[in-house]
Amino acid sequence: MNILIFIIILGxxxxxxxxxxxxVAVRNGIKADEFGFGFPPRIFGFVRxxxxxxxxxxxxxxxxxxxxxxxxxxxxxxxxxxxxKGENGEGEDEKDSFAGKSAWIRIKVLxxxxxMNFLLxxxxxxxxxxIGAPESISDDANVVSAKVQVSxxxxxxxxxxxxxxxxxxxxxxxxxxxxxxxxxxKVVQVQDFVSANKxxxxxxxxxxxxxxxxxxxxxxxxxxxxxxxxxxxxxxxAMVKYPWYQSITKxxxxxxxxxxxxxxxxxxxxxxxxxxxxxxxxxxGPVGIAIITKQVAALGLVYVLQFVAILSINLGIIxxxxxxxxxxxxxxxxxxEKIKGSPVSKHFEQLAHTAGFLLLIILMIVVTFRxxxxxxxxEKIMNFF
Numbered sequence: 337m338n339i340l341i342f343i344i345i346l347g348x349x350x351x352x353x354x355x356x357x358x359x360v361a362v363r364n365g366i367k368a369d370e371f372g373f374g375f376p377p378r379i380f381g382f383v384r385x386x387x388x389x390x391x392x393x394x395x396x397x398x399x400x401x402x403x404x405x406x407x408x409x410x411x412x413x414x415x416x417x418x419x420x421k422g423e424n425g426e427g428e429d430e431k432d433s434f435a436g437k438s439a440w441i442r443i444k445v446l447x448x449x450x451x452m453n454f455l456l457x458x459x460x461x462x463x464x465x466x467i468g469a470p471e472s473i474s475d476d477a478n479v480v481s482a483k484v485q486v487s488x489x490x491x492x493x494x495x496x497x498x499x500x501x502x503x504x505x506x507x508x509x510x511x512x513x514x515x516x517x518x519x520x521x522k523v524v525q526v527q528d529f530v531s532a533n534k535x536x537x538x539x540x541x542x543x544x545x546x547x548x549x550x551x552x553x554x555x556x557x558x559x560x561x562x563x564x565x566x567x568x569x570x571x572x573x574a575m576v577k578y579p580w581y582q583s584i585t586k587x588x589x590x591x592x593x594x595x596x597x598x599x600x601x602x603x604x605x606x607x608x609x610x611x612x613x614x615x616x617x618x619x620x621g622p623v624g625i626a627i628i629t630k631q632v633a634a635l636g637l638v639y640v641l642q643f644v645a646i647l648s649i650n651l652g653i654i655x656x657x658x659x660x661x662x663x664x665x666x667x668x669x670x671x672x673e674k675i676k677g678s679p680v681s682k683h684f685e686q687l688a689h690t691a692g693f694l695l696l697i698i699l700m701i702v703v704t705f706r707x708x709x710x711x712x713x714x715e716k717i718m719n720f721f
Contacts, residue, residue, distance in 0.1 A: 347415045349456075350451050351413075352453060353449040353453055354371075361420050361448075364441045367421040368419065369677040372418075373409050375412040375415070382406075383406045384405075391516060396452070420658045447663065452650030453655070456644075457594070460642070461586070461587035464581070464645070465587055466577065468636055468638070470638065475522040476507060476573075479574045482572055483572070484505065484523055485570070486501065486503065489567065493559075493568070496567065498540065503631075504544050507543055508520060509526065509530075510536040510541070511533055511538055512552060531555075535556065537553070544634055545633075553566070598653055614691070629643070660689045660693075661698075665692060
């Protein structure tokens with residue numbers, strides 16, 4: 337089920353991105369040779385017959401010659417793709433070619449994928465706020481459905497050793513070997529209980545998705561001032577719904593907030609690279625995202641939708657970067673063309689995009705290798721032999 341959820345999430349993000357390119361290209365008179373759901377090999381395709389106007393189906397990878405767009409369903413369900421006529425610079429003298437269009441139209445087509453990712457995130461946040469989203473509230477708020485959740489788990493702390501995770505709901509606390517437990521409704525209750533039992537073993541009953549777990553640990557007597565005895569941060573939350581018209585506004589503002597947050601993190605990363613000549617590889621590849629998907633799925637639908645929205649914003653921002661092989665890189669070459677008054681050498685641009693693509697593939701391999709290593713996969717193999 338978790339693998340299926342991961343495939344659906346990845347598929348939706350890529351499909352929506354490619355759909356943006358397809359719609360804007362066609363609306364601006366550019367021929368789309370093929371628009372596919374999933375990646376080849378093809379299961380079947382259908383295309384409108386030029387004479388009769390009816391759709392005809394073709395199964396398998398049989399070549400289809402048509403002046404109309406081929407719509408295909410493919411075997412690898414990881415998103416989709418669009419083949420736009422002239423996207424590699426051919427057909428400059430043809431009206432229905434991407435290469436033959438003005439710089440402004442080409443920029444619109446290239447930026448449409450990024451815009452669609454932002455619109456998807458906006459729609460998802462709208463749904464989240466409309467159906468009810470968890471929000472932090474104070475201990476003084478008189479809310480029946482309030483719960484205390486873990487919002488952060490620090491490294492090398494009792495909380496991490498206990499197995500606590502972000503999103504866990506603390507429902508009860510007990511002293512191991514003692515009598516009686518207390519039900520948790522406020523953050524201050526957890527703080528007071530942990531403070532009163534430093535150095536002693538405690539039992540924490542938590543809810544994680546549909547599971548109820550009992551975790552044991554010992555709050556530290558000595559600890560860094562910014563960590564606390566257990567090494568966790570807590571938040572009192574409650575599900576809050578908004579009218580549809582407020583959800584639209586709040587959804588838009590959520591997208592803006594996350595865009596600013598991600599851009600700030602990227603700026604800090606670049607600054608660290610140039611100032612300190614180093615940067616932590618704190619990114620995740622497909623394996624890491626799949627692991628996070630499993631953790632988020634256990635928390636419920638709202639958390640999954642929020643996770644997809646944040647991923648969609650990330651995908652949009654990354655594609656907008658002026659790096660070769662990305663949409664932003666292609667737009668960058670068009671802007672250079674406008675500034676210098678003539679196109680950049682096709683050979684040079686193609687070489688740049690190929691090099692950029694190879695670098696991205698290498699980065700993905702490195703990150704995936706690191707994600708697998710973090711799972712202890714290689715250690716298990718060595719122990720086996």
